Amino acid sequence: MQEADDRPRTGGREDIDIIRPGDNEHLTAFTDCNVRAPKSINFYRFPYASFTRFRNIAAAHRGTIDSSWVKMGGPAPAVSAPDATCTLLPLTSFPKNKIKVLLLENISNTAVEMFESERFQIETAPGALTEAELVEKLRDVHVLGIRSKMHVSAEAMKAARRLLAIGCFCIGTNQVDLEAANLRGVPVFNAPFSNTRSVAELVIGEVIALARQLGDRSAELHRGTWKKVAKGCFEIRGKTLGIVGYGHIGSQVGVLAEMLGMQVKFFDIATKMPMGNNSAVATLEELLAASDFVTLHVPLSDATTRMIGAGQLQHMRKGSYLINASRGSVVDLAALADGLREGRIAGAAVDVYPTEPEKNSNGFTTELQGLANVILTPHIGGSTEEAQAAIGREVATSLIKYVNRGTTTGAVNFPQLEFPQDSKSHRILNVHQNVPGVLRNVNSIISDLDVNIKAQVNVTDSNIGYLVMDLDKAVSHEVEAALRELPTSIKTRILY
Numbered sequence: 324m325q326e327a328d329d330r331p332r333t334g335g336r337e338d339i340d341i342i343r344p345g346d347n348e349h350l351t352a353f354t355d356c357n358v359r360a361p362k363s364i365n366f367y368r369f370p371y372a373s374f375t376r377f378r379n380i381a382a383a384h385r386g387t388i389d390s391s392w393v394k395m396g397g398p399a400p401a402v403s404a405p406d407a408t409c410t411l412l413p414l415t416s417f418p419k420n421k422i423k424v425l426l427l428e429n430i431s432n433t434a435v436e437m438f439e440s441e442r443f444q445i446e447t448a449p450g451a452l453t454e455a456e457l458v459e460k461l462r463d464v465h466v467l468g469i470r471s472k473m474h475v476s477a478e479a480m481k482a483a484r485r486l487l488a489i490g491c492f493c494i495g496t497n498q499v500d501l502e503a504a505n506l507r508g509v510p511v512f513n514a515p516f517s518n519t520r521s522v523a524e525l526v527i528g529e530v531i532a533l534a535r536q537l538g539d540r541s542a543e544l545h546r547g548t549w550k551k552v553a554k555g556c557f558e559i560r561g562k563t564l565g566i567v568g569y570g571h572i573g574s575q576v577g578v579l580a581e582m583l584g585m586q587v588k589f590f591d592i593a594t595k596m597p598m599g600n601n602s603a604v605a606t607l608e609e610l611l612a613a614s615d616f617v618t619l620h621v622p623l624s625d626a627t628t629r630m631i632g633a634g635q636l637q638h639m640r641k642g643s644y645l646i647n648a649s650r651g652s653v654v655d656l657a658a659l660a661d662g663l664r665e666g667r668i669a670g671a672a673v674d675v676y677p678t679e680p681e682k683n684s685n686g687f688t689t690e691l692q693g694l695a696n697v698i699l700t701p702h703i704g705g706s707t708e709e710a711q712a713a714i715g716r717e718v719a720t721s722l723i724k725y726v727n728r729g730t731t732t733g734a735v736n737f738p739q740l741e742f743p744q745d746s747k748s749h750r751i752l753n754v755h756q757n758v759p760g761v762l763r764n765v766n767s768i769i770s771d772l773d774v775n776i777k778a779q780v781n782v783t784d785s786n787i788g789y790l791v792m793d794l795d796k797a798v799s800h801e802v803e804a805a806l807r808e809l810p811t812s813i814k815t816r817i818l819y
């Protein structure tokens with residue numbers, strides 16, 4: 324939502340002309356701010372002027388009064404001490420302080436501060452919610468922010484009548500029913516590479532830790548057992564690292580591993596440019612058979628669910644290691660536990676699990692607990708201060724740009740659109756079913772109303788179309804109302 328040119332103008336220490344004191348009230352108000360960017364009005368109350376009246380004036384200016392400033396009753400204060408200060412918001416099509424943002428799972432303060440500076444209402448919670456709790460919360464939420472735990476189902480979205488957008492403050496978006504969101508006109512944003520380096524560094528650390536059995540040695544000493552051994556411990560120099568999924572994280576791991584003297588091979592379903600001396604292999608089986616360490620960096624999909632099971636573990640070299648920091652369901656953990664017990668797999672580092680606790684305080688069990696040379700971490704691949712701050716900034720920026728301007732660049736389930744808006748026009752955003760005849764109907768509304776369109780862009784995917792129109796302020800509300808009525812319309816908004 325953005326400032327309109329025709330918002331109430333106030334000048335430096337000038338009376339505000341909409342204030343008309345009643346017969347028995349003497350109320351003056353003026354602002355200390357300049358004409359182009361008014362920020363606040365100070366109210367000076369004389370006998371009989373009521374707080375309600377202040378509030379009404381503030382509301383007329385799309386402002387909010389900080390009530391702690393209000394001193395009711397008593398003698399008129401000196402002019403230098405205002406009774407109340409009304410903070411002005413820019414006049415928008417939907418007041419920003421009515422936009423409700425729900426942020427779950429300990430989302431970084433960087434994001435919270437960005438939403439605060441937009442004056443959105445923010446509610447935060449440290450963990451994920453149950454589906455029933457989410458449904459209840461989503462009733463009046465406009466923007467939902469989650470990380471990897473909160474599952475957002477089609478059912479939960481049904482109740483979310485006001486939901487404009489979802490932000491996944493992470494890379495993975497498998498926790499959201501993306502198609503249901505698309506069909507409801509709700510774009511989903513993520514941070515595709517803000518935690519890439521953090522995951523890659525964790526994986527490199529784990530390669531060394533597994534090769535030297537660091538987890539076990541450390542645990543033994545914590546228990547008071549001194550066990551100085553070289554058997555079964557190796558340098559990683561010259562060993563082969565096999566990377567499954569050579570995207571952002573996989574390729575970064577490949578670069579770092581090569582710097583440490585490893586040979587790097589990768590398998591990806593897409594053709595990828597190898598970094599440095601990394602080389603592609605044609606099949607997963609070939610990769611598994613050629614690697615001393617196998618690390619998984621695929622997204623969760625039908626094809627990757629249980630992509631490493633008993634059969635694939637049989638293809639791995641005897642005494643090799645497996646690292647999974649992708650998604651829990653990519654590996655059959657029972658089969659991995661068997662492989663580890665039998666000694667075919669010499670060690671594993673696992674960061675992600677098919678089922679993970681919703682909150683930090685909840686208990687956790689896995690079939691891998693108690694096995695030798697197994698490093699278990701609680702889904703911390705992206706959990707560094709650097710990554711969380713960068714993710715907070717990136718996803719909050721996308722959400723704010725969508726709320727304020729309708730920009731969908733970076734949305735993972737939505738037609739992509741971004742173009743600047745001329746401040747003299749209003750912008751209408753219309754998400755509609757992608758069926759024949761929609762644009763004909765839109766254009767007939769426009770020609771009936773004799774509207775001057777300044778810009779019109781329609782982008783589509785297989786389900787929906789996203790139409791953005793900048794047009795004359797004088798007719799924008801009529802056009803918006805007519806578009807809303809079209810049976811093909813899913814969501815229609817107006818911005819100014």
Ligand SMILES: NC(=O)c1ccc[n+]([C@@H]2O[C@H](COP(=O)([O-])OP(=O)(O)OC[C@H]3O[C@@H](n4cnc5c(N)ncnc54)[C@H](O)[C@@H]3O)[C@@H](O)[C@H]2O)c1
Nearest residue numbers: 494495568569570571572591592620621622648649704705
């Ligand atoms: N542990 C953590 O904290 C953590 C942090 C970030 C990301 N992740 C997970 O890591 C995954 C990968 O992240 P990324 O940024 O590298 O994603 P990416 O999209 O950049 O790369 C994924 C790669 O996997 C490939 N791929 C997809 N399906 C495949 C298949 N069946 N076989 C082989 N290759 C396949 C893709 O072509 C792509 O190159 C994310 O989807 C997320 O689930 C985990």
Ligand SMILES: O=C(O)CC[C@@H](O)C(=O)O
Nearest residue numbers: 470471472493494495705
């Ligand atoms: O921090 C998280 O919750 C998720 C991290 C990771 O799995 C991701 O998808 O980015």
